[in-house]
Amino acid sequence: MSEYVIVGNGVAAAGCIEGIRSADTESSITVISGEDHPVYSRPLISYYLEGRTTIEKMNYRPADFYEKNKVKVIYSRAEHIDSKKQTITLTDKQKLKYDKLCLCTGSSPFVPPFEGLDAVEKKFTFMTMDDSLALEKALNPESRVLIVGAGLIGLKCAEGIAERVGTVTVCDLADRVLSSIMDNECAAVMQAHLEKHGISFMLGDTAVSFDKDKAHMKSGAEVGFDILVLAVGVRAEISLAKEAGCDTDRGIIIDETMLTTVSNIYAAGDCTQGLDSASGEKRVLAILPNAYMQGHCAGVNMAGGKEAVTNAVPMNSIGFFGLHSITAGIYPADSEIYEDHPAGGIKRLYIKNGRLAGYILIGEVDRAGIYTALVREKTPLEEVDTARLRLSPSLAVYKADIRRKKLGGVV
């Protein structure tokens, strides 16, 4: 019998619980939850504001999840880890012993030290359910909203509140929207679509200081607002791990089994820096599927099983006002690029060293996962029908024997 402790109660923690239970149905599992909610889907907070889901439906797992998996949840925060004695101290001074520990501490919004920010009354970050509920309370049909940051978080927030406020302006120091997942050409398509739905942009420009209801921009412009949303970026929560002696960089360094550099301490999810197989570098890949898979992998290994995550790549599926985009992999500058415009959207494939390095689809996204598989598995393009590959993703890109294997047996 082992004592498993998981710090954090997000999707990585849920994956960890399910991973442990796939290999060990008996030992005790304790989850330390900083947020006062059972595990919920954080990416749904914008859908909540938009009225496309409810607080109840945002629960990531059924109501009996913890009970069924024999998990004890302590709603508190971890304050200190003693990796020699293998104990963890909570803010209420309660001390827990662990045999295997998994850090699923996630990330937090990064708020730069803007001059005058203290004087802004209605300012929000947009990461948690509580953030979303607090922002909702401030919204009214006349509100002028300024969102700092045109990344995934800032733009999902913009979409979520657009129908509930007067105006939405988004600024970003980057010269394009969604700069972490899109190239210039595709970002322009998405930006035009967002503008059609009433979102205004100030790109290549950002707020440098604030008065009570006014932002002073880098360009010298001034933007009046009633509500300020800060979506500049996020930072992995690494302090607990660092103090416990784990190697950290931008995230907690992990190997392919999710083990940190300290024995019996694993880590999973947005707080980690693991292998991005598309670039070959260790990177923070703060995406939900990765969090679950890492959590599951950590759990299996904590319970004495064997699992590894070897082919994580950056990938996103995100839509705005009915226009979907799906992206995966990386976009090396020296790639051969194939561009097409199916059904009024855009598609760009990045091909390098005989492999599909990455792709961006906007609009027509059917069967995109076939492209993703080629990226994840680094399939040599000489093994596939590249003319078909360019045309559209389908299993017809594979040679007949490979396709028959995919469709002819249990996978």
Next chain:
Amino acid sequence: MKRVYVNEKWCLGCRLCEYNCAFANSGLDSMVKALKDKPIFPRVHIEEAEGITYAVSCRHCKDPLCVKSCIAGAISIQDGVIKIDKEKCVGCLTCVLVCPYGAVAAGENGAAQKCELCLANSCGEPACVAGCPNNAIVYEER
């Protein structure tokens, strides 16, 4: 567990499977009412490669990426069958991003949908198999 498999040697590419699928999952009792003069959203689709046609639908993988990746926790495995909770799904299409078979797609109302083997609809067993005129799609244990 029984799954749907395709025998591409026998597939005529007639697309009856697509129509039968869309009808079986429509909840309506008349095929005409369900399908006539409107876009259909079948959960099986015919692909074509060098003159060969074959039907593609959910493989009900043992270790499904869609279940692990769903941002809403809306996809689950129940007795081996992978199911989407339409009420929870927000239509983000992360399942489309990860499914290596291209077997999940947005349905009529934007929520994701895929083959659930017709176990919960009026057909009770895969309608694509029942209606295939050439036994090119089978429902069996392998």
